[in-house]
Amino acid sequence: MALATQAQASQNSGWVYTANRSGAAYFDADLNGIPGVEKITVCDNTTDGRGTRVFVSGKDGDGGVFLFVTDPSNDGQCHSYQGNFFLEETVVGLDVYEYWGDNDANHGIGHGVA
Numbered sequence: 001m002a003l004a005t006q007a008q009a010s011q012n013s014g015w016v017y018t019a020n021r022s023g024a025a026y027f028d029a030d031l032n033g034i035p036g037v038e039k040i041t042v043c044d045n046t047t048d049g050r051g052t053r054v055f056v057s058g059k060d061g062d063g064g065v066f067l068f069v070t071d072p073s074n075d076g077q078c079h080s081y082q083g084n085f086f087l088e089e090t091v092v093g094l095d096v097y098e099y100w101g102d103n104d105a106n107h108g109i110g111h112g113v114a
Helices: none
Strands: 022-026 038-044 051-058 063-071 078-084 092-102 103-113
Touching: 022 051, 022 092, 022 103, 038 051, 063 078, 078 103
Parallel strands: none
Antiparallel strands: 022 038, 038 078, 051 063, 051 092, 092 103
């Protein structure tokens, strides 16, 4: 007997915030409604000598995909990266946090579906 798993529909993450809300990240599963095009955006929201980074993880075929997107300062601009990174209809994890030098803090966790 074989078990079937139901595919998950693409789902954006919504804004995922650092624990102290100093930064945020967003995973757009199908950018502008185009399947297979994902966009990851990260925003540093405070001027405090720290940047904001998001670690994004998911699958592409048999392997794992791990991306970092960084916004080093609160300069009024967010940073983003887009492409076809993840296997469609698979869970994508986000870990957004503050960083300075080799330090990090205030992790916030979220997910979407590619």
